[in-house]
Amino acid sequence: MMNKIIPVFFFAVLLSASCNKGKDTKQDVRFVSPANFPAPKYNFNSNPVTTAGFELGRKLFYETQLSRDNSTSCGSCHISFSAFTHHGHSVSHGIDNKLGTRNAPPVMNMAWSDEFMWDGGINQLDMLPIAPIENPVEMDLEFAIAVQKIKNNAAYPPLFKSAFGSSEITGPKLLQALSQFMNMLISANSKYDKWKRGENGITLSTDELEGLQLFQQKCSSCHSTDLFTDNKFHNNGIKNSFSTDSGRAHITQLPQDVGKFKTPSVRNLKYTPPYMHDGSFSTLAQVLEHYNSGIKNSATLDTLLNQNGVLGIPLSVQEQQKIIAFLNTLNDEGFIKDQRFAEQ
Ligand code: HEC
Numbered sequence: 001m002m003n004k005i006i007p008v009f010f011f012a013v014l015l016s017a018s019c020n021k022g023k024d025t026k027q028d029v030r031f032v033s034p035a036n037f038p039a040p041k042y043n044f045n046s047n048p049v050t051t052a053g054f055e056l057g058r059k060l061f062y063e064t065q066l067s068r069d070n071s072t073s074c075g076s077c078h079i080s081f082s083a084f085t086h087h088g089h090s091v092s093h094g095i096d097n098k099l100g101t102r103n104a105p106p107v108m109n110m111a112w113s114d115e116f117m118w119d120g121g122i123n124q125l126d127m128l129p130i131a132p133i134e135n136p137v138e139m140d141l142e143f144a145i146a147v148q149k150i151k152n153n154a155a156y157p158p159l160f161k162s163a164f165g166s167s168e169i170t171g172p173k174l175l176q177a178l179s180q181f182m183n184m185l186i187s188a189n190s191k192y193d194k195w196k197r198g199e200n201g202i203t204l205s206t207d208e209l210e211g212l213q214l215f216q217q218k219c220s221s222c223h224s225t226d227l228f229t230d231n232k233f234h235n236n237g238i239k240n241s242f243s244t245d246s247g248r249a250h251i252t253q254l255p256q257d258v259g260k261f262k263t264p265s266v267r268n269l270k271y272t273p274p275y276m277h278d279g280s281f282s283t284l285a286q287v288l289e290h291y292n293s294g295i296k297n298s299a300t301l302d303t304l305l306n307q308n309g310v311l312g313i314p315l316s317v318q319e320q321q322k323i324i325a326f327l328n329t330l331n332d333e334g335f336i337k338d339q340r341f342a343e344q
């Protein structure tokens, strides 16, 4: 008798343990700053991440009703499997098949930034979604009307109630929920991160380590910290003339800012081609050859890329390959496959 009961009992315990485990991982949403990152810049006191707020933010991120004709969501251009970029598009593609002018950057590690867009035109994450919602080539809808459409959708009042304690739907709450979702899009579990934090005996190969050293010597003054960006604006010589897109000068109107763009992170490059603000390079080999031999001069070219009239950063083919080997340690497969971030 006992012999029969025990296995059944054990099976039930195992089953319930694994169910609870599944439930916990789904529900456990809280912001934790990775040990190898600097302090976040987002003010979490005014908008802490909660599970209900994150889930509401996720639903809004994938909500096509935020566009004029219900065709386009944030997730249309920021796709999880391409690290939240617009896969395969050199410039973004929005409502009515309209083309934008810039490459959609990855939405990752946003909590550490206070300069958004390629030109830093927005400096608060909570304000950012208004720009794509109202942009005529992105979602093309007045923000007040977008909020009204969400108010009229019966699915939302209970979700706002769980997230914010009241079923009243307002623009600021909608924006805070989107920030909660975006703040959780943390990519910090690449091979490099695990090695840096000394996890699970992860080691880097000789090429990867030499590539890291070269990167530190030649690239990390702009692609700095473990976020791999200084969050500043530089002209890295991809053009001689910036008449079609003046970059930072578009915001500041200053001649010294012409052709300067925000330094992008170099995380997850495997998933985010093409590269640069206009998607002008499709492979890392092209990017490295650009720094080696393709730098184009202009009045605002960064001084690091113009050493006494010698343009660029001299890199042998071998050195370029080692840097690429290092860059490939920054791909975070767990991030792009994290089911919490996908459309539910
Ligand atoms: C039609 C495509 C498209 C849609 C839809 C879209 N975006 Fe973007 N997103 C872009 C492009 C392109 C940029 C870069 C814009 C620039 O630099 O001027 C961008 C930039 C961003 C950034 C800044 C990233 C950085 O590193 O500075 C964030 C955050 C972002 N979008 C979030 C959103 C959210 C939230 C929504 C929905 C409300 C949204 N996007 C809708 C294409 C899109």
Ligand code: HEC
Pocket (backbone or CB within 6 Å): 215, 218, 219, 220, 221, 222, 223, 233, 234, 235, 236, 238, 261, 262, 263, 264, 265, 266, 269, 272, 274, 275, 276, 277, 278, 287, 288, 291, 302, 304, 305, 313, 323
């Ligand atoms: C002077 C600052 C600076 C230096 C030095 C620098 N970069 Fe960059 N990098 C930038 C800026 C700014 C951009 C974006 C330019 C644009 O889009 O117009 C960029 C873009 C990139 C991109 C494209 C990323 C994307 O998502 O589009 C890669 C890859 C890259 N750099 C790698 C490197 C490597 C490797 C080195 C060293 C050999 C290096 N960078 C040195 C400033 C710099």
